[in-house]
Amino acid sequence: MPSAPTIAPLGPDHAAAARDLTTAVGWSHRREDWLLALAVGRGLGAFDGDGALRGTLMWFPYGAAFGFVGMIAVDPARHRGGIGAALMARAIEDAGERALLLISTVAGRRLYDRLGFRAIGANAAHVGIADKGGPSDGVSPARPDDLPQLAALDGAALGYPRDALIAALAADGETAVVRDGEAIEGFAICRRFGAGHVIGPVVAADPGQACRLIGWWLARRRGETVRIDVPAEHADLAAWLAARGLPRGGESPIMVRGAAPVSGTGVQRFALVSQAMG
Numbered sequence: 541m542p543s544a545p546t547i548a549p550l551g552p553d554h555a556a557a558a559r560d561l562t563t564a565v566g567w568s569h570r571r572e573d574w575l576l577a578l579a580v581g582r583g584l585g586a587f588d589g590d591g592a593l594r595g596t597l598m599w600f601p602y603g604a605a606f607g608f609v610g611m612i613a614v615d616p617a618r619h620r621g622g623i624g625a626a627l628m629a630r631a632i633e634d635a636g637e638r639a640l641l642l643i644s645t646v647a648g649r650r651l652y653d654r655l656g657f658r659a660i661g662a663n664a665a666h667v668g669i670a671d672k673g674g675p676s677d678g679v680s681p682a683r684p685d686d687l688p689q690l691a692a693l694d695g696a697a698l699g700y701p702r703d704a705l706i707a708a709l710a711a712d713g714e715t716a717v718v719r720d721g722e723a724i725e726g727f728a729i730c731r732r733f734g735a736g737h738v739i740g741p742v743v744a745a746d747p748g749q750a751c752r753l754i755g756w757w758l759a760r761r762r763g764e765t766v767r768i769d770v771p772a773e774h775a776d777l778a779a780w781l782a783a784r785g786l787p788r789g790g791e792s793p794i795m796v797r798g799a800a801p802v803s804g805t806g807v808q809r810f811a812l813v814s815q816a817m818g
């Protein structure tokens with residue numbers, strides 16, 4: 541039986557080894573996806589005595605009151621050896637007073653239940669080859685000086701701030717907006733991820749606006765693999781996506797440990813950044 545690994549911070553030098561671990565559990569993160577996560581979040585690794593990486597976890601501080609946990613992956617040869625639990629214990633300690641959110645896989649559910657997480661919703665990935673766009677009247681590319689408004693809209697929709705994340709995503713990908721004069725009413729970021737593109741976050745005033753923003757991106761990604769993570773409450777959007785080549789996968793619970801965030805009114809989140817970042 542191998543001795544218990546040491547839990548220590550992950551940095552950019554670990555991105556390739558971390559990518560190898562997430563590939564081993566069946567996820568499609570590229571090294572670049574890991575580098576982006578490490579630039580905006582806090583990484584933890586489980587290291588054997590010889591320095592080999594056996595487990596990963598990222599957590600993303602969203603203001604003083606919330607954090608999101610993801611990319612929890614343990615070397616399949618070492619499952620059920622306590623590494624996942626050790627990574628989670630360290631993340632909970634490092635996050636201090638923050639409430640922690642995550643989206644659970646089937647494999648992780650018992651661990652999170654045991655740690656006091658409870659389900660507050662569900663999310664499902666829509667993945668497929670984009671086969672048509674949709675009406676996208678009023679949608680245009682964002683300008684660099686739109687960034688503060690994008691971060692403010694995202695924070696209003698979620699009930700906690702993610703300014704550093706939104707800035708990193710906007711720099712990594714491209715952003716489409718709906719504006720009324722100088723005021724931005726909704727936006728959708730599209731960026732490379734894994735073997736294709738991800739559309740998200742999508743923040744909009746209503747479902748029609750969300751479809752126009754997503755339709756704008758689907759028209760530009762026609763014939764390519766696209767992923768969009770849509771919370772369960774947006775059933776109409778889910779059906780609309782399925783009709784465009786992006787069927788809905790199985791639902792995964794959105795869980796919280798601590799007080800659940802209170803979303804704002806007037807603007808809603810229609811698609812996540814990802815299951816790992818919320």
Ligand SMILES: CC(C)(COP(=O)(O)OP(=O)(O)OC[C@H]1O[C@@H](n2cnc3c(N)ncnc32)[C@H](O)[C@@H]1OP(=O)(O)O)[C@@H](O)C(=O)NCCC(=O)NCCS
Binds near residue numbers: 612613620624643
């Ligand atoms: C989910 C995951 C991270 C859990 O990691 P892990 O290191 O296997 O988890 P742990 O060993 O800490 O705990 C898992 C189970 O092993 C058990 N366990 C822990 N130490 C053990 C030991 N020495 N002997 C036998 N079982 C043990 C735990 O009790 C737990 O069992 P239970 O869930 O039936 O109660 C891992 O299965 C994984 O990488 N899965 C694929 C990726 C994934 O789904 N990640 C979660 C994303 S949200």
